[in-house]
Amino acid sequence: MNRLNLYSQILKNMGGRYFLFRASYEMQRKSGLLRFRYPVNYTLQKFxxxxxxxxxxxxxxxxxxxxxxxxxxxxxxLASDFHRVVKGECCFFSSAWYDLGTDCDWVTNPDTNYKYDVSKHWTEVEDIVQEAGDIKYVWEKSRFSYLYTVIRYDHSTGEDHSQFVFDQIQDWIDKNPLNCGPNYKCSQEISLRVLNWIFALYYYKSSPLLTESCFQKIINSIYWQIKHVYGNINFSRIAVRNNHAITETLTLYIVGLLFPWFPDAKLWKSKGKKGALAKTCV
Incomplete structure (x- = not known):
């Protein structure tokens, strides 16, 4: 009876569309059907x-x-923050610094020292685990917002730390298998990460340290991460209904616009533009 009351309240408060979508989504997730839509490996392509x-x-x-x-x-x-960053520290939520070391595993919560299983498919990773603490502590560095500290420092001094930037991105790719672990759990986090990578690529576009192999590795990861965002966009549009959908649809549009060589570029651009306008125009 309590469960029926709960479902009744959800239906009343959130509406029939939300209720039916969320029920279907959870059935697919728990049955494993959702997992099959998100592969865990890919062959490197030269787009x-x-x-x-x-x-x-x-x-x-x-x-x-x-x-x-x-x-x-x-x-x-700026110099102080830069030196902390290259030594493995990261400022979380624009306030507290955490020392993650120069060999960060990208999946350990520095607030609780809980380490997520990076081999587990993202559909099997739980958002709320008491001993894990707030999963946002894992997501924070994986946003790559700290790269702007490096970029601002390079811009101010005329130095070039593009190798550090590219190494950080490639290290993340190596340690976060496609669609596995906590860093694929949230499409908004994926979107922010990709946008920050794109900014870094454009800033260091002329760097001699941006090699073909490095570029291909990053571009392929961007492609597959955005395929994930596109494939799960209805979850944010229907089940979340907040700034997540705006971030994700704008990212779809931007990636589709900037990288027309991707086979899905036109689709992402069209879907992203339509979704972003629907969310921002009232």
Whole structure:
């Protein structure tokens, strides 16, 4: 009876569309059907070459690092933050610093030291585990927002730490198998990560350290992560219904726009634009 009352309240408060979608989604997740839509490995494809991208890259916020203009920052504070970042520290939620080390595994909560199973398919990873603590502590570094500290430092000093940036991205790819572990649990987190990677790629586009193999590795990961976002977009649109859907639809549009060489680019761009407009135009 309690469960029936709960379902009745959910139906009353959230509506029939939400109730039916969420019920179907949970049935697919628990039965394993949802898992089959998200592969755990892929074969490296050459969608386009590094040279082709450099020659035909569509306009971004800037064309090269020389055109970037950041607001003035105190160089001493920036330098201090930069040195902490390259030593393996990361500022969480714009407030607390955690030392994750230079060989971060990307799946350990630094607040509880709970380590998630990175071999477990994302559909089997639980959001709420008491001993794990808040999963956002795992997601925070995997957003790659800390790369902006490195970029701002390089812009202010004229130095080039692109190797550190590329190594960080490739390390994440190596240690987070496709669609496995906590870092594939949330499509908004995936979207933010991809957007930050794209910013870094554009900023360091002219770096001699951006090799063909490095570029292909990152681009392939971006492609498959965005396929994940597209495949799960209705969860955010129907079941979550907040800024997640805006972030994800805009990311679909941006990736589809900037990388027209991807076979799904037109679909992502169209779906993303339609979804973003639906969420922002009232």
């Amino acid at each position: 386009f070459s590094l040279e082709e991208w450099k020659e035909k890259a569509l306009p971004f916020f800037f064309d090269s690092s020389k055109e970037v203009s950041f607001s003035s920052v105190h160089i001493n504070n």
